[in-house]
Amino acid sequence: MQSNQRAVRARVSGMVQGVSYRVWARSEAVRLGVTGWVRNEPDGSVMALVAGADAAVAAMVERLWQGPRGALVSQVEVEDADDDVPADFRIVM
Incomplete structure (x- = not known):
């Protein structure tokens, strides 16, 4: 990953x-131009992998606090990741 990624x-x-x-x-x-995935977890939470430019990732994390109508x-826990990242953003099961 590049230094600004x-x-x-x-x-x-x-x-x-x-x-x-x-x-x-x-x-x-998609609007922010980040890649990764999002999935429901058995405990009722949602997990997301978000990758891209530092500013875009930070913006996506802020939006995760809002969510849809x-x-x-109540909480967004964030940790650095070194997962394989898809070339797009996917909903996974």
């Missing part, structure tokens, strides 16, 4: 399943 994993907790959070997150990621985000 970053990848993070973010776990989003709260009322984030059943409100189209993943579809919303994909739309925001109907979501109520």
